[in-house]
Amino acid sequence: xxxxxxxxxxxVNPKALECKGIDLISEIGIDSHDIFNIVVELEEEFDIEIDxxxxxxxxxxxxxxxxxxxxxxx
Amino acid sequence: xxxxxxxxxxxxxxRFAERTDISAIMRFIxxxxxxxxxxxxxxxxFEYEFSIHTEKINxxxxxxxxxxxxxxxGFIPYDETNRDIFTVMWKVLEHDEIMFGGVxxxxxxxxxxxxxxxxxxxxxxxxxNIYRYLGLQTDNLRHxxxxxxxxxxxxxxxxxxxxxxxxEIRDNGFKMTLVEDVEMFKMKYHPNPNPNQIAKSxxxxxxxxxxxxRYKYFVYEICEDNVPCNSYIIxxxxxxxxxxxxxxxxxxxDTYLIEGxxxxxxxxxxxxxxxxxxxYEYGIDDKILEHAGFKRNSIDSKNIxxxxxxxxxxxxxxxxxxxxxxxxxxxxxxxxxxxxxx
Numbered sequence: 158x159x160x161x162x163x164x165x166x167x168x169v170n171p172k173a174l175e176c177k178g179i180d181l182i183s184e185i186g187i188d189s190h191d192i193f194n195i196v197v198e199l200e201e202e203f204d205i206e207i208d209x210x211x212x213x214x215x216x217x218x219x220x221x222x223x224x225x226x227x228x229x230x231x
Numbered sequence: 232x233x234x235x236x237x238x239x240x241x242x243x244x245x246r247f248a249e250r251t252d253i254s255a256i257m258r259f260i261x262x263x264x265x266x267x268x269x270x271x272x273x274x275x276x277f278e279y280e281f282s283i284h285t286e287k288i289n290x291x292x293x294x295x296x297x298x299x300x301x302x303x304x305g306f307i308p309y310d311e312t313n314r315d316i317f318t319v320m321w322k323v324l325e326h327d328e329i330m331f332g333g334v335x336x337x338x339x340x341x342x343x344x345x346x347x348x349x350x351x352x353x354x355x356x357x358x359x360n361i362y363r364y365l366g367l368q369t370d371n372l373r374h375x376x377x378x379x380x381x382x383x384x385x386x387x388x389x390x391x392x393x394x395x396x397x398x399e400i401r402d403n404g405f406k407m408t409l410v411e412d413v414e415m416f417k418m419k420y421h422p423n424p425n426p427n428q429i430a431k432s433x434x435x436x437x438x439x440x441x442x443x444x445r446y447k448y449f450v451y452e453i454c455e456d457n458v459p460c461n462s463y464i465i466x467x468x469x470x471x472x473x474x475x476x477x478x479x480x481x482x483x484x485d486t487y488l489i490e491g492x493x494x495x496x497x498x499x500x501x502x503x504x505x506x507x508x509x510x511y512e513y514g515i516d517d518k519i520l521e522h523a524g525f526k527r528n529s530i531d532s533k534n535i536x537x538x539x540x541x542x543x544x545x546x547x548x549x550x551x552x553x554x555x556x557x558x559x560x561x562x563x564x565x566x567x568x569x570x571x572x573x
Contacts, residue, residue, distance in 0.1 A: 188325050189330045192331075193360045194360045197363055209234060210236065212331060
């Protein structure tokens with residue numbers, strides 16, 4: 158799952174392939190624009206709908222948190 | 232439309248702009264959009280662009296706890312009820328305290344602007360997924376062109392030989408008559424009642440095309456056998472190094488009438504000594520434009536039909552658009568801010 162998430166984020170920011178994934182904002186500098194791009198790609202990749210209520214910085218700050226969010230939505 | 236429920240941090244506000252905000256908005260544009268932008272430098276033009284139909288200024292502002300502007304969303308309403316509006320100039324500063332401020336501005340406009348539908352033209356490619364996530368439709372304007380066969384091409388790069396078709400030779404009774412009397416236009420023009428078409432009031436058309444402070448627009452009334460059809464084609468000439476192109480900027484009325492304009496367009500190109508005419512549009516049946524003698528151009532075509540003349544850039548470009556699902560709009564280059572001095 159983590160690798161799939163990395164690949165998705167890498168479509169938006171290629172640095173995601175090499176980063177630790179613990180603090181995406183400081184490691185690869187994702188911003189709110191990037192989050193929308195990542196959300197659209199995640200929805201397509203995992204066939205889920207990410208409700209606006211989940212659009213919070215803490216859900217996207219690390220690979221582990223993104224994975225938790227996807228599991229909640231699956 | 233999906234709706235974000237993010238709350239604003241303490242002290243932050245979103246509101247519609249007032250006239251007293253003009254200088255601050257212009258400074259924001261200068262600092263964060265483009266230093267020499269006309270809307271950062273020319274207050275008269277700023278007021279012309281953003282205070283049609285109202286004493287207010289057509290911007291939504293995001294302000295921080297100190298009252299400083301940290302985000303702007305401009306919009307252009309097409310009648311005094313704000314029924315259909317195009318958004319322009321969408322910019323929010325990236326801030327630790329607030330995420331998705333840009334979306335909150337858009338939501339505020341939709342909720343409190345009392346508008347029927349929101350559209351956008353000339354989107355930044357980086358924002359396309361924002362619109363898609365919100366449930367809006369994105370696409371590109373389609374680009375059509377027609378060369379003047381009696382002139383050499385210095386502006387466009389056209390590799391194919393254009394062949395004459397029967398419709399180009401036959402005078403079928405359709406004429407385009409230049410409208411110069413604004414009062415006469417106001418008396419004759421009635422916005423198209425088609426509920427799917429964007430409704431443009433006569434006040435909007437007069438302000439946008441007859442009263443433009445920088446550009447000269449040609450507003451042609453379409454007549455069939457000398458009977459006016461309540462349809463108009465609006466164009467502007469752009470020049471470079473003494474060569475001229477005729478750009479179709481807007482169209483009012485029944486689009487099927489364009490099909491009958493092939494001969495009239497040929498005559499107009501000769502009269503104005505323009506090397507070609509082009510037409511960015513969305514929503515018109517391809518066959519209508521083809522029967523009028525237009526060919527479709529694409530961004531990766533070997534043919535180049537330029538869009539930028541100030542300065543001139545010999546390049547095909549896409550113009551991205553956004554509209555609400557199930558609206559089936561008809562959109563032109565003149566909508567939003569895609570034909571504006573920069």
